[in-house]
Amino acid sequence: MNKINSPFTRDEDNSNVWLSQKSDQEFNFTDYGITPVVHGSEAEVGQAMLNELYSTAASKEGDINITLLGGRGAQELHRLLGELANSTHQDQLLARLNVFTQDALAPLSMNNGFSFVRDFERILGDAFFKKIKSFTPMRTDTKDLESSLTGYLTRLEALGGLDIFFIGHGPEENQASHLAYIKPFSGAKNHHIAGVIPISSSILEHHINKFKAGGSPVNESDEKECRSAEYILTLGPAAILQAKKVVQSVVDADSAPAKIQTYANVLTTKLSTDKDQALQQLNANPGLWIRLHPNTKSFVLPNLEI
Template identity: 80%
Template sequence: MSKTISTFTRQEDNNNVWLSKPNTNDFNITDYGITPTVLNTEAEVGQAMLNELYKTAEAKEGDINIALLGGRGAQQLHRLLGELAKSNEQDALLARLNVFTQDALAPMGMANGFSFVRDFERILGDAFFKKIKSFTPMQTDTQDLESALIDYLTKLENLGGLDIFFIGHGPEAQQASHLAYIKPFSGAQYHHVAGIIPISSSILEHHISKFKAGGSVVSGSDEQECRAAEYILTLGPAAILQAKKIVQSVVDADSAPAKVETYANVLNTTFNPNPKEALQQLNANPGLWIRLHPNAKSFVLTNLGV
């Protein structure tokens, strides 16, 4: 079943809802591979990510549109940005930033301590959000999640799309992985810009334990509301492929050892030359989407074993 909402097409696959723009182009797979840059510390990874932002700022004029990465992978980058915001050193750069989130649990109050927005505010700090041009999170506190997501996507499109998609790498069963929160077998296709995916109890447990370990300020009522979340909102493959640059970071293989095998699988999988078969590979292991982007950087630590 599909129908048009605004200028987006809605497609449903096994309770996964995907939004896309009209697209008549055939899917032609071009595998650019991925060459990880191995660094020694999380601080070095954060600096490398910041350097990519500097390069983009030097290469273009006007606004810079970025998607923030939640969780451990970008915390050092966020700390660096927060420190810069406390000074006047990079005020001109910060004033050019249109900042977007890339995924969220829903429904959930925007003030919930388990929200990525709260975690961003905690680490980036008030000065950062006062100095940037705009901040657009995915809205999770509305009964009409689809319309709110379309409003978010419309703003991103009107601004010209993402200049940098800061992205992570999440482990999944069967040595698969997710990007943003594009889950295996969720039906994500190359033209899907964003999706609304049913959530699993295992994801909720992982999310809650990750936030508690990371030092987030949460309450019992926050946890209760978080455990009642039913969906994941996520940017989709089209948002990844259309971003001008992908900057990936993978820094927590010590605490998430499954990433050693799942990242290796992304590096070493051979795509089937048949496009339909290749799409099945991408559906089973969405972490592979990064290999189809011509301008992707992947910063990792030595504990990933590559």
């Protein structure tokens, strides 16, 4: 990766590169906990997520900035949005949407079947992308990943940040978890808005398996290129915590049973009131970052066994 001049502060921690916005504001380490809402089916979770979008649309004027959640977690939401785009019922709402991706494997061709962008296009459909106001993916087809990520962040900042961060929950070793692709022990801190971090074999396997389980049309060539990815581009804790609303969905515990315990750990682990100790907890288990957002919905299925 190239080191560049950037409007963002750059931190490097054991090959993990994190970008930050300059701010003198003291961060409030308040643990708000999580209150999961159990739904009976993925379809119900998708509708609940859509209802959160409707609620945001009703409560504000103008543009609505959202991140799309990749993989299985939001497929039902995306199917519903695709159906709306093929009608005229919500054209005014769709025309207000500035849509962002939240993470990506890189380097990777943008037309690779394991790219989130291709999966979004498959489920959301052409009509959705024609009707929304804008779509800003993380570019994964460039050698200068930091520069590309800086351009992405500059656009997100210019639009006023995220109204809804649609987010998932990924299992990690030692019963830990990730949000977006904030990996355990990657050094992510509360002021880091995005990062470029080295990839691991466990992430590659999880990514490939969830795409196959989700029905993505992939081939041997795509998988070979995907397995050669070296980095993860990801939004960081600051992007999550600065979003006006966080909407989590966890629907695939049947195909990813490790989530049963890793989600339970996030649900029951209380963050220390000591800032340094809390940062250590968050570094070891980044899934805990969601506990620090005061406006979070967590939609789950009964297969999480909570």
